[in-house]
Structure formats: C-alpha cells, structure tokens
Amino acid sequence: MSLRIALLGLLSAVGPASGYDLAKKFEHSLNHVWQAGHTQIYPELVKMAADGLVEAEAEGARGRKTYTITAEGKRELHEWLAEHDPSMTIRSxxxxxxxxxxxxxxxxxxxxxxxxxxxxxxxxxxxxxxxxxxxxxxxxxxxxxxxxxxxxxxxxxxxxxxxxxxxxxx
Amino acid sequence: MSLRIALLGLLSAVGPASGYDLAKKFEHSLNHVWQAGHTQIYPELVKMAADGLVEAEAEGARGRKTYTITAEGKRELHEWLAEHDPSMTIRSxxxxxxxxxxxxxxxxxxxxxxxxxxxxxxxxxxxxxxxxxxxxxxxxxxxxxxxxxxxxxxxxxxxxxxxxxxxxxx
DNA sequence: ATGTTCATGTAAGGCGTTACATGATTCA
DNA sequence: TGAATCATGTAACGCCTTACATGAACAT
The missing domain is CATH 1.10.287 (Helix Hairpins)
Known part of the structure; x- marks a missing residue:
C-alpha cells in the first residue's frame, strides 16, 4: 500500500509526471525512504488509475503518458498521512x-x-x-x-x- | 535469502530448536533486525531441510520437530557473512x-x-x-x-x- | 550510422502478510 | 471443564526483484 502513497506524494508535490519521471524521482529523492523500480511503478500506476486515484493524460512524444493526481487520490494520501500508524517492520x-x-x-x-x-x-x-x-x-x-x-x-x-x-x- | 541466514544463525547460536522455538527467538532477539512469523518459518525450514542445510530430528511431544544445522548449513552461513555485500534497501x-x-x-x-x-x-x-x-x-x-x-x-x-x-x- | 537517453511494458519466481485450520498439553 | 500455551501447518493474495523485450528520439 505504501508504494501507492509514495507515488501519490510525489505527484502531489511535483505535479503531473510520467511513470518514467516518477521512477527517476524515486531514485533521487525517495531513495533513503522507500525503494521501487520502474517495473513496479508502471503496473501500479495502471491500477491506481483504475481505482480513480490518478488520471492518465494524453500520450506525448515517445509514448509518454502523464499522470495527474485526482481529488480522490489527494484524499487517500492525506488520510494515510493523518491516520495510518506507521509500521516498525525492519529488514536490515x-x-x-x-x-x-x-x-x-x-x-x-x-x-x-x-x-x-x-x-x-x-x-x-x-x-x-x-x-x-x-x-x-x-x-x-x-x-x-x-x-x-x-x-x-x-x-x-x-x-x-x-x-x-x-x-x-x- | 536472508530469512534462511537468520534461521541458520539462530540454530548455530542456540543449538537445535523447533520452528516454534525459532519463531519465539525471532520475536525476542532478532526483532529489530529481521522479521518473520511462524507462517514463513515453517515452510522455509522444510525447504532448507530439502536443500541439506538443516536436519529434522524425530518428532517429540505434541508433534514437535527439532531442527539441527548441518555442516553444509554452517558453510552457507559463514560464506554469506564473509562474502555477501549487505543490501542497503530500506522501506521505512x-x-x-x-x-x-x-x-x-x-x-x-x-x-x-x-x-x-x-x-x-x-x-x-x-x-x-x-x-x-x-x-x-x-x-x-x-x-x-x-x-x-x-x-x-x-x-x-x-x-x-x-x-x-x-x-x-x- | 551508432550510442545514449527516453519511455514503456511483460513474465516468472520468490518473499511476506493475513486469514484460516487443527489438535495436544498444562494449569486453574 | 475451560482457558492458555504449545505446536504445526495451508492457502490466497499481494509485494518485490530479476530478466527479458521493444522502440522512438537525439546527439556525435
């Protein structure tokens, strides 16, 4: 579930972005917090779109798809941040x-x-x-x-x- | 792979133990390092026995099975400790x-x-x-x-x- | 023309969580 | 007798990694 939250957070913070962009952001800004590669991100964005948390916009150059967070997505994000008791699970x-x-x-x-x-x-x-x-x-x-x-x-x-x-x- | 290592480490440190014992030890001593419940431990021990890393000894009271680390298991454990570059993957x-x-x-x-x-x-x-x-x-x-x-x-x-x-x- | 970066995906297999399920033994 | 603890497992589902695969655009 946290992968969704991370993606929603990035979309909310930096505005509309492609899966590719999000994968880069992950590497450069979320790296020490959460990890995910493009093979995990692309399918997850599709599911999130199906659940109404993001919207895929028209394809651009080189098959690029731009995702935007929806109101519902923002609601989920804020709810998780405000309500979710963070798990202390560690594997180091x-x-x-x-x-x-x-x-x-x-x-x-x-x-x-x-x-x-x-x-x-x-x-x-x-x-x-x-x-x-x-x-x-x-x-x-x-x-x-x-x-x-x-x-x-x-x-x-x-x-x-x-x-x-x-x-x-x- | 690290679950195996953790189990081999416990068996090596405390001697022969049952899956149940290992689950308890996990909770009380490895808790801040690695996490695993009995549902993960039992099947893993079966696989490890198949791979010759541990040996299941005769059943005791209440269907208890005692596992002992083998020489091959010790070898794998020491190799991992000596050679494996620890991954920095974090999900917090x-x-x-x-x-x-x-x-x-x-x-x-x-x-x-x-x-x-x-x-x-x-x-x-x-x-x-x-x-x-x-x-x-x-x-x-x-x-x-x-x-x-x-x-x-x-x-x-x-x-x-x-x-x-x-x-x-x- | 060739290599790099952009951009997207699928598939197999392993790891991990939650829920379900069973039964013996011990202690009050 | 009933509750707690001991002791084992299965199944479904989701998360994550690795490997495979494709092709457009851009810079040299």
Missing part, C-alpha cells in the same frame, strides 16, 4: 550481519565484515550528501535518513575499535 | 511519513503525525531495553538497533520543536 542486512558477528571466532574476519558494512554506509552517506536540496521538499525525510546512516557509520567505527582492542589485548 | 513507513510532512499546510496536523511517530519509536525503544542480555549473543545488533531507534526518536523531538516554533512565530 547490515544489522543481520551485526547480529551474526559473534559466530566468527577470528577477530580479523569480524573486522573485515564490519569494514564492509562501514564502506556501504559511507557510500550511502555520500550519496545522500549529493542530493539536491530540491526545493527542500523532502527536507524532513532527508534529515532523518542522514541521521540514520550516520548512526550506522558511528556504530561501525565503534565496533571496529572494539574488535581491534580485542585482537591485540595489550 | 515513518520515514515515508516524514517525507510527506510538507504536504500538510496545517502545522498542528504535522505535529500530530510526528507525535505518533515519536510514540512508536519510544515504544520500540522500551521494547529493546527490556530484551534480556541473552548471553549477550546479539550484542552488536542490539547496540546498532538501539542507536537507530534513538536516532529516530531524536529526529522526532527535533522536528516537533521545529514545527512548534513555526506554529507560534512569536
């Missing part, structure tokens, strides 16, 4: 690897794992830092996303220090 | 709501949304604080999980302060 592969770390007897191996996690967080942080302020629309989510990644990075640094201390007790 | 409903906040013109409405997010993070933090040290097996993941939740909570507090300032400019 870095955290799963962190969970499994004690299985590695060799501290050097554990260090390698954490170094890889650290590199991933770092790359992600750089990616977020390059995001355009973008009319500052996504500012709240961006500050949350950045903080979360920085937290992951800090955890990695601390854990590395800890593991290195254990490796060389003296 | 709180963050999606944060993203959409600027759509609300009324600051009071925005405040309500953030207050609900804050309450959810707070509840989650209390839940984590009640977790048993549990032989401290999940210690690294727990510290990461706690830090992540605290970050979300801090974001909510800051955002509330910011929104309240905007509401009453004087």
């Amino acid at each position: 592969e870095p955290a799963l690897q962190a969970f499994l770390l004690p299985l590695l007897d060799d501290p050097d191996q554990a260090i390698k794992v954490v170094e890889r996690i650290r590199a991933r967080y770092l790359a992600r942080l750089e990616q977020l830092d390059c995001l355009p302020a973008e009319g500052s629309f996504g500012r709240y989510a961006l500050s949350l996303g950045r903080a979360q990644v920085r937290t992951g990075l800090a955890w990695a640094e601390e854990t590395l220090a800890d593991l290195r201390k254990r490796r060389t007790p003296q | 409903e709180p963050a999606l709501q944060a993203f959409l906040l600027p759509l609300l013109d009324d600051p009071d409405q925005a405040i309500k949304v953030v207050e609900r997010i804050r309450a959810r993070y707070l509840a989650r933090l209390e839940q984590l604080d009640c977790l048993p040290a549990e032989g401290s097996f999940g210690r690294y993941a727990l510290s990461l999980g706690r830090a992540q939740v605290r970050t979300g909570l801090a974001w909510a507090e800051e955002t509330l302060a910011d929104l309240r300032k905007r509401r009453t400019p004087q």
